[in-house]
Amino acid sequence: xxxxxxxxxxxxxxxxxxxxxxxxxxxxxxxxxxxxxxxxxxxxxxxxxxxxxxxxxxxxxxxxxxxxxxxxxxxxxxxxxxxxxxxxxxxxxxxxxxxxxxxxxxxxxxxxxxxxxxxxxxxxxxxxxxxxxxxxxxxxxxxxxxxxxxxxxxxxxxxxxxxxxxxxxxxxxxxxxxxxxxxxxxxxxxxxxxxxxxxxxxxxxxxxxxxxxxxxxxxxxxxxxxxxxxxxxxxxxxxxxxxxxxxxxxxxxxxxxxxxxxxxxxxxxxxxxxxxxxxxxxxxxxxxxxxxxxxxxxxxxxxxxxxxxxxxxxxxxxxxxxxxxxxxxxxxxxxxxxxxxxxxxxxxxxxxxxxxxxxxxxxxxxxxxxxxxxxxxxxxxxxxxxxxxxxxxxxxxxxxxxxxxxxxxxxxxxxxxxxxxxxxxxxxxxxxxxxxxxxxxxxxxxxxxxxxxxxxxxxxxxxxxxxxxxxxxxxxxxxxxxxxxxxxxxxxxxxxxxxxxxxxxxxxxxxxxxxxxxxxxxxxxxxxxxxxxxxxxxxxxxxxxxxxxxxxxxxxxxxxxxxxxxxxxxxxxxxxxxxxxxxxxxxxxxxxxxxxxxxxxxxxxxxxxxxxxxxxxxxxxxxxxxxxxxxxxxxxxxxxxxxxxxxxxxxxxxxxxxxxxxxxxxxxxxxxxxxxxxxxxxxxxxxxxxxxxxxxxxxxxxxxxxxxxxxxxxxxxxxxxxxxxxxxxxxxxxxxxxxxxxxxxxxxxxxxxxxxxxxxxxxxxxxxxxxxxxxxxxxxxxxxxxxxxxxxxxxxxxxxx
Amino acid sequence: xxxxxxxxxxxxxxxxxxxxxxxxxxxxxxxxxxxxxxxxxxxxxxxxxxxxxxxxxxxxxxxxxxxxxxxxxxxxxxxxxxxxxxxxxxxxxxxxxxxxxxxxxxxxxxxxxxxxxxxxxxxxxxxxxxxxxxxxxxxxxxxxxxxxxxxxxxxxxx
Ligand code: FES
Ligand code: FES
Numbered sequence: 001x002x003x004x005x006x007x008x009x010x011x012x013x014x015x016x017x018x019x020x021x022x023x024x025x026x027x028x029x030x031x032x033x034x035x036x037x038x039x040x041x042x043x044x045x046x047x048x049x050x051x052x053x054x055x056x057x058x059x060x061x062x063x064x065x066x067x068x069x070x071x072x073x074x075x076x077x078x079x080x081x082x083x084x085x086x087x088x089x090x091x092x093x094x095x096x097x098x099x100x101x102x103x104x105x106x107x108x109x110x111x112x113x114x115x116x117x118x119x120x121x122x123x124x125x126x127x128x129x130x131x132x133x134x135x136x137x138x139x140x141x142x143x144x145x146x147x148x149x150x151x152x153x154x155x156x157x158x159x160x161x162x163x164x165x166x167x168x169x170x171x172x173x174x175x176x177x178x179x180x181x182x183x184x185x186x187x188x189x190x191x192x193x194x195x196x197x198x199x200x201x202x203x204x205x206x207x208x209x210x211x212x213x214x215x216x217x218x219x220x221x222x223x224x225x226x227x228x229x230x231x232x233x234x235x236x237x238x239x240x241x242x243x244x245x246x247x248x249x250x251x252x253x254x255x256x257x258x259x260x261x262x263x264x265x266x267x268x269x270x271x272x273x274x275x276x277x278x279x280x281x282x283x284x285x286x287x288x289x290x291x292x293x294x295x296x297x298x299x300x301x302x303x304x305x306x307x308x309x310x311x312x313x314x315x316x317x318x319x320x321x322x323x324x325x326x327x328x329x330x331x332x333x334x335x336x337x338x339x340x341x342x343x344x345x346x347x348x349x350x351x352x353x354x355x356x357x358x359x360x361x362x363x364x365x366x367x368x369x370x371x372x373x374x375x376x377x378x379x380x381x382x383x384x385x386x387x388x389x390x391x392x393x394x395x396x397x398x399x400x401x402x403x404x405x406x407x408x409x410x411x412x413x414x415x416x417x418x419x420x421x422x423x424x425x426x427x428x429x430x431x432x433x434x435x436x437x438x439x440x441x442x443x444x445x446x447x448x449x450x451x452x453x454x455x456x457x458x459x460x461x462x463x464x465x466x467x468x469x470x471x472x473x474x475x476x477x478x479x480x481x482x483x484x485x486x487x488x489x490x491x492x493x494x495x496x497x498x499x500x501x502x503x504x505x506x507x508x509x510x511x512x513x514x515x516x517x518x519x520x521x522x523x524x525x526x527x528x529x530x531x532x533x534x535x536x537x538x539x540x541x542x543x544x545x546x547x548x549x550x551x552x553x554x555x556x557x558x559x560x561x562x563x564x565x566x567x568x569x570x571x572x573x574x575x576x577x578x579x580x581x582x583x584x585x586x587x588x589x590x591x592x593x594x595x596x597x598x599x600x601x602x603x604x605x606x607x608x609x610x611x612x613x614x615x616x617x618x619x620x621x622x623x624x625x626x627x628x629x630x631x632x633x634x635x636x637x638x639x640x641x642x643x644x645x646x647x648x649x650x651x652x653x654x655x656x657x658x659x660x661x662x663x664x665x666x667x668x669x670x671x672x673x674x675x676x677x678x679x680x681x682x683x684x685x686x687x688x689x690x691x692x693x694x695x696x697x698x699x700x701x702x703x704x705x706x707x708x709x710x711x712x713x714x715x716x717x718x719x720x721x722x723x724x725x726x727x728x729x730x731x732x733x734x735x736x737x738x739x740x741x742x743x744x745x746x747x748x749x750x751x752x753x754x755x756x757x758x759x760x761x762x763x764x765x766x767x768x769x770x771x772x773x774x775x776x777x778x779x780x781x782x783x784x785x786x787x788x789x790x791x792x793x794x795x796x797x798x799x800x801x
Numbered sequence: 802x803x804x805x806x807x808x809x810x811x812x813x814x815x816x817x818x819x820x821x822x823x824x825x826x827x828x829x830x831x832x833x834x835x836x837x838x839x840x841x842x843x844x845x846x847x848x849x850x851x852x853x854x855x856x857x858x859x860x861x862x863x864x865x866x867x868x869x870x871x872x873x874x875x876x877x878x879x880x881x882x883x884x885x886x887x888x889x890x891x892x893x894x895x896x897x898x899x900x901x902x903x904x905x906x907x908x909x910x911x912x913x914x915x916x917x918x919x920x921x922x923x924x925x926x927x928x929x930x931x932x933x934x935x936x937x938x939x940x941x942x943x944x945x946x947x948x949x950x951x952x953x954x955x956x957x958x959x
Contacts, residue, residue, distance in 0.1 A: 022895060029903030030891040030910060032838015032878035039837035122828075123821065213842045213850055213904045213938050264840070264904030265938050297843040519902030519939045687898045690941030718847035718936070726929040726942045 010600050015539065016532030017746065020683035024523040024543075034262040037217045038294045040232045045219065046075055048280050048293035049125035051115040051132045052303075053107035056143075056374040056711025057154065058136040060105055060114065068117060068131040073124040075287055077132060078279060079115045080104040088282055090159075091248060093340035094240075094272060094490055095348070096167020097177070098159070099377060100338070101275045106139070108156055108337035109376050110711055111302035116279040118291060141374050141711040145311070145334035148175040148371035156337060156372045166339060168348040168370070175372045177339050180348045183365035183430050191326030191363050195317030199401045204780045205390050206704040207309035207334070207375075209301055210382040211723065212518070214264020216304055217294030218277045220284040228255040229285070233277060236266045237556030239514060240490055242548045244273055245281065260546035266518035267695065268381040269305050271342040271558050301716040305342070306705055307382030309334040310390045314398040322406050322413045327364040327429070329355055329394055333379065335370045341379030342558070343386045344488040344495060350386025351479050353430035357395035358439045358477040358649060359417040364429040374711040383695050383756040385480045385559035392476045396761035400473075400768065401777045410765075411447060414475050415440060425742070432479060434647045435749075436739050438675070442651040443475050446673050449735060450653050463773055468797065472654035472766025476758040480750040481564025481646045490555060496641040497565040498552035499573040501530060503634040505623040507616030508540040511573075514554010515566035516546045519691075520752060521684045522562060526570050528680055529746065533574035534581075535601025535615045552637055560648075560750035563680065564741075569640035571745040576636035580622070584634075585613045587627035646741045646749035650674040650758045654766040660798050663789025665701065665767055667730035672759065677740045677749035685751050690732050692755025698724050699756075700763035702782045722782070771795065807871040811836065812880030820867040827851045827862035829870075830877060838878040838907045842936070849935030852908035853877050859915045861934070878907035881914060890914050890952040899948035901939035909935050913949045922953060 015021045028034050065077035080102040083089040090098045103114045115132050119125035140154040147153055153175055155161055161174040168178035192198055218233040229251055235241050238258040246253040263270065280293040295304070310331050317326040333349065335341060343350040349368035356364055370379075381387070403413040418439040419426045426434040455471055462469045485494025498514040511530060515522060527541035545551055554566065578598075585603035586593040589611055596603045603618070605611035613621075622634035655669040672693060679685055702722030705715045715721045740747025760781075767783045768776055774795050779787075792798050808817045811834055818833045825844075830853065831837050842848035844863045851863040854876040881888040890913045893899065900906040909932065916923070916931040923931065928949045929942075937945060 023898065023900075025903065026895040026900060029900055029906050030878075030887070030894055031882060032836065032907045034838075034903050036837075036840070036904065038841065039831075041832070041835075123824070211938065212902070213848055213936060214840070214902070215842070263902060264842075265902040267938070297845065297848075521901070683898050687901060687940060687944060690943045691901060691939045692941075694941035695938070717845060718843050719845065723848075723936050723938065725933045725936060726946065727933045729929075729942045732941060732943055 007600065014531040014535065014537050014601065016528050017680055019528060019681065021524055021528060021538060021681055023521050025521060036214055036262050036264055037219060037232050037234050040219045040261065042219060042221055042290035045290040045292055046118050046120060046287065047122045047125045048283055048291050049117050049122065049129050050113050050276065050299065051117065051129050051134065052111040053103065053114050054110065055107055055136050055138050056110045057139040057141045057156070058107050059139060060103060060107065061135040061137055063115060064133040065115065067133065068128040071124065071128050071131060073120040074117060074128045076118040076283060077115055078102065078283065083282060086282065088248060088278065091273065091278055093338055094342045095339045096345065097339035099340050101278045109374050110713055111299065113275040116283065118283045118287065142175065143373060143707050143709060143711050145332055145371050145373050148373060149173045156374060168339065177335055177370035177372060178348045179367065179369050181367040182353045184363055185365045187363045188326050188328050188365035192315065192317045192328065195325050196319045197406060198315065198317050199398065199405050200313065200315045201398060201401050201778050203312045203314055203394055203397055203778060205308045205310040205312065205393055206781055207306050208382060208699050208703040209306045209705055209721065210267035210269035211301065211721065212265025212267055212269055215295045215297060215300040216270060216274055216276065217292070218280050219290055219292045220281040221290035222284040222288060224288045228257065229281065230257045230259065231281060232259045232261055234263055234270050235260045236270045236516060236518060236558050238516060238546055238548050239553045240493065240555060241273060243491065243493065248278070249281065258548045260516045263516065263518040266558065267383045268307065268558055271380060271556070272305050272340055274304060297718060298716050301721055302713050303376050305378040305380040306376060307378065307380050308390060309379065312390065312394045314394045316398045316402045318402055322402065322408045322416050324359055324361050324417050327356055327361050329366045331368040333368055333370040334373050334375065335379050336375040336377040337372055338377035339370065340377040342381065344482055344490060346487060347386060350381065352387040352391045354388055354432055354477070354479045355391035355395050356428045356430055357392065358419060358437070358475050360419045360423065361429050366430060375707060381559055383692060384753045385478060385482065388478055389757045389760060392757050393761045396474045396476060397764065397778060400765050404772055404777055410473055411443060411452065414443060433644055434477065435644055435741050435743060437477065437647060437649050438737065438739050439475055439649060442649065442673050442675060442737050445735065445737065446651045446653050446671055450669065450671050455655060468658035468660050468770040470656045470658065470766040470768070470770030472762045472769060473652065474758050474762040474765060475651045477647055477649045478754050478757050479645045479647055480560035480753060481642055482559050482561055483645055484643060485641045493555065494641065495555045496639050497554040497561065497569050498637065498639045499566065499569040500552045500637040501573045501577060501635060503577060503619045505620055507536060507619040509536055510542045510544065511570065512544045512551040513566050513570065514552050515557040515562045517557065520557065520562060520688065525681050525684060529567055529570045530574050533571055533578060560753045563748045563750045564646045564744060565640055565642055567748055568642060568745050569638045572640055573636045573638035576638065577634055580634060581615060581618045583630060584618045584621050584626060588613050588621055643743050646677065646744055648674065648676045648749040648751060648754050650754050652758050652762040654762045656766040656770060658770050658788060660792050663785040663792055665783055665788055670730050671733045671735065672755060673735040673737065674751060674754050675737045675739050676751035676754065677738065677744065678747035679738065680748060686734055688752040689734050689755045692752060693732050693759045694724060694729055696756045696759030697730065697763065698722055700760045700781050700783060702784055704782050805868050807868055809870045809872060810874040812876055818867065822868060824867045825863055826865040826867045826870050829867040830862060836877055836879050840904055840907060842904070849912065850905050850908040852912045852935060854911055854915055859912050876911065878910050881910060888914065889955045890917065893948040893952035893955065897944045897948040897951055899940060899945040905935060905937040909937065909945060913952065917953055917956060922957060925950065
């Protein structure tokens with residue numbers, strides 16, 4: 001503990017845990033010196049572009065590439081027939097299914113990859129795409145997932161139509177992917193039969209797209225002489241990409257080098273493996289030249305990983321006082337044409353079973369059915385941890401619905417049902433062990449900050465005047481930090497993560513992690529962890545990620561797992577170094593290890609003023625005169641397999657005013673209190689929260705990827721797909737409490753996704769609440785002006801006097 | 802395809818390029834001139850990550866033909882710092898945590914630079930309007946707006 005001014009100065013110099021250290025990434029980005037995939041230019045590099053299907057479901061009768069091949073500057077046109085001999089026309093998905101790399105005999109979705117053209121530059125490639133002649137025979141299209149399991153539904157996946165398992169358990173129809181259930185069905189039914197009050201609501205969570213500003217792309221470069229492959233790629237999980245590429249290509253993993261350079265946002269979209277990557281790699285191997293593939297925005301929105309598309313039926317059973325007795329949720333999940341959601345293997349519905357939320361619910365049952373439709377494959381975690389967003393949405397909506405039915409204030413109903421601080425670690429009815437929380441304090445703090453009583457009064461006045469004002473609330477619990485390898489793996493690889501730290505003789509540090517930043521600022525925050533653990537200033541600590549040749553194996557960054565898993569690995573690796581440093585210090589000071597105490601950046605001999613060695617002195621000694629029997633050098637690696645997930649939580653409140661003639665929803669106030677345990681860099685945390693709230697706002701208020709009856713995607717440009725600008729974006733107010741995780745070495749829980757997960761139901765809660773006095777219990781997203789106006793109109797609230 | 806010799810000033814340096822009629826300015830800046838600070842996010846004028854300054858006006862270089870830039874002065878994010886000294890908007894973005902993944906940042910900065918010439922002392926509302934052509938997926942805009950405000954104050958005080 002620092003006490004004197006001199007101590008404080010020493011501690012400040014470290015810029016360790018809890019410091020709002022300025023970001024180390026920024027200097028290159030503000031000067032245009034970042035290196036994103038599309039900035040990579042290699043000698044002799046060619047460009048790949050895709051021929052895509054105009055139909056959502058059709059048989060390919062013929063493909064004629066002659067005209068395209070005749071165009072000067074075109075090097076190759078590849079189709080499934082060309083990939084077949086290499087056995088690369090299909091690839092495994094992360095969910096145990098297979099996905100066509102290039103359409104094999106038929107197309108399953110609009111914009112599906114049919115052929116790839118390789119040319120000298122992107123203009124010639126685009127010209128050649130137009131010259132590839134494909135003859136299609138259109139087939140009946142399956143758009144509505146509710147019809148997927150009908151007897152007369154068109155069968156989509158002929159390749160697996162006779163298989164009774166598509167990688168995630170038994171299935172009951174050729175268009176069925178899996179049934180997944182968890183909890184106690186009978187006990188839950190009993191709770192409902194015996195309950196004094198029961199509520200039920202149909203809730204649709206629309207298909208949305210993470211849409212980072214940088215689209216997906218790669219540069220593949222195969223060296224024929226060395227037999228090695230290097231790929232720059234927009235990936236949130238480069239090590240997994242290496243494993244998959246090695247498995248697909250037959251190249252030894254040691255000859256495959258995957259580099260995730262700077263990434264222009266990911267939000268879950270850049271976890272999977274896309275056909276564009278595979279075809280660029282194949283083309284480079286075939287042609288022996290570097291090949292770049294970078295998709296455009298329309299391709300990105302049409303074919304890469306989207307999220308949600310859950311039709312949820314939520315039910316709560318309770319007594320008259322609002323004490324919940326049971327929860328039941330049934331879900332129909334539209335997964336598109338291939339099951340390529342990126343969940344840990346054993347979790348076909350991700351962590352959806354966290355849907356008991358922050359509440360003490362004695363019994364619950366959840367069932368999810370996944371089906372195929374003629375749409376893009378996906379169902380990824382868009383700024384959330386594997387379906388947590390859907391889970392939080394359903395429970396938070398149901399809490400509002402129950403409160404309304406009982407005539408109990410929504411805050412009060414939550415207070416009555418929260419898991420109490422003394423109940424932690426709390427075992428939920430669906431199998432989670434919530435590590436720590438203090439939900440009552442969080443909500444109480446928010447209600448006070450926004451003057452909830454005052455808002456209720458104001459709302460009553462407004463309602464009496466016929467004006468529409470809504471107050472929204474959510475009190476969510478997230479589950480992040482996947483995850484313990486006993487139940488979390490991807491393609492059989494456990495979801496641990498790693499850190500490798502080297503202290504150089506002069507006391508500066510290089511450290512590498514298995515995660516990869518896409519804007520989260522790892523270069524800044526990981527250094528802070530090491531600084532606090534080792535007493536070496538952050539500025540002397542270099543962080544590197546994303547190059548599989550140098551970084552230790554890790555599962556990457558998504559599901560808010562960097563801090564809970566990568567951060568823990570970093571702390572543990574640093575502690576190994578710390579332990580060794582203690583031995584060296586004892587040797588140098590001729591004292592026993594037990595007589596030493598750690599003080600910010602040095603070991604001191606207890607009770608002997610001046611007998612001390614700084615970490616820098618120790619580092620020098622480690623390379624110069626280590627104690628006998630101790631290896632020279634000062635470095636460590638840690639692979640951290642977390643004992644449990646972490647469970648960040650928060651309480652959010654939103655106030656909206658709705659124009660009853662236009663349906664326009666104005667967010668007047670948004671107050672977000674987050675508890676992510678120990679806070680590593682408050683500035684970065686706040687930035688992450690702003691961003692997450694804004695993505696939540698986007699989802700709630702405008703984002704959706706709709707399809708027409710023919711399977712044409714209707715929202716695949718930034719003209720149609722809502723990305724909030726500065727004009728729509730509300731002002732954010734943030735707050736926090738700190739309830740450390742008891743099992744994480746630093747007590748940190750992860751934060752970047754909470755604001756997305758937590759804010760979405762809060763916006764819906766506010767919009768619906770504006771109509772609650774008219775008996776409205778739920779409105780589906782997105783809450784666009786038109787849709788809200790339709791509700792107003794239906795309720796005749798827009799009559800002019 | 803017809804080719805044209807064009808020449809323009811890029812960040813103060815005269816450049817010559819041989820371009821097709823249809824070639825986009827952003828591609829010429831990035832690929833021929835090798836200045837990759839200017840990004841591409843949509844190619845439809847919606848996202849603003851390709852924003853550059855063309856003869857003193859902000860334009861989206863994904864929808865400007867390179868031939869249109871013939872004889873003009875173009876400035877990109879690479880031209881903001883002078884003699885190794887960062888521009889006030891660059892300083893302010895770093896100071897106020899106005900960026901995360903950095904992909905929108907060059908467009909934001911070059912737009913903020915021009916906006917503050919047009920309106921040296923803006924209100925928050927005016928900043929929001931002035932930057933509304935530039936999308937950001939990471940920051941929720943709040944710190945970007947703060948950064949522009951801080952940059953304005955800094956520029957006023959010198
Ligand atoms: S790339 Fe030019 S506006 Fe998006
Ligand atoms: S910082 Fe990532 S898009 Fe703006």
